[in-house]
Amino acid sequence: MHDSVxxxxxxxxxxxxxxxxxxxxxxxxxxxxxxxxxxxxLGGHVDLRQAAMSDAYSDELGAAFGRFWSHYEQLDQRERDELVGQTEQQLDNLLDEPRPS
Structure with a gap:
C-alpha cells in the first residue's frame, strides 16, 4: 500500500x-x-491524496459523493443519527475494536 495512506x-x-x-x-x-x-x-504505485485531487478521478469520486449526499439529504435527523450509530458499530466490527474514548 502506498505510504500516503x-x-x-x-x-x-x-x-x-x-x-x-x-x-x-x-x-x-x-x-x-x-x-x-x-x-x-494498494499496489504502492499511486499516491492516494494526489489521486483523490486529480482530474483523472474527479468525475467518478464526485458522482459517488453525489449519490451519498442525495441519499443523506433525504434522511430526517433521527435517520441520520441511526446511520451514524450503525456506521460506528460497523467500523468497530471491521476494526475488531471499539474506538478510543
Whole structure:
C-alpha cells in the first residue's frame, strides 16, 4: 500500500485499516476508474491524496459523493443519527475494536 495512506491516516492504525478495507472494496468493484485508483494505491504505485485531487478521478469520486449526499439529504435527523450509530458499530466490527474514548 502506498505510504500516503498511512500519512492520511495520521499514523492511526485504525484509520489505516479502514482505508485499506475501503480501497480493497473499491478494487473488487465494477467501477473501472475507481478500481484503477484503488489497485494503484494498494499496489504502492499511486499516491492516494494526489489521486483523490486529480482530474483523472474527479468525475467518478464526485458522482459517488453525489449519490451519498442525495441519499443523506433525504434522511430526517433521527435517520441520520441511526446511520451514524450503525456506521460506528460497523467500523468497530471491521476494526475488531471499539474506538478510543
Amino acid at each position: 498511512y500519512e492520511m491516516a495520521g499514523d492511526d492504525p485504525r484509520l489505516a485499516k479502514l482505508l485499506r478495507a475501503s480501497l480493497t472494496k473499491l478494487a473488487a468493484g465494477p467501477d473501472g476508474r475507481l478500481k484503477e485508483l484503488a489497485d494503484g494505491v
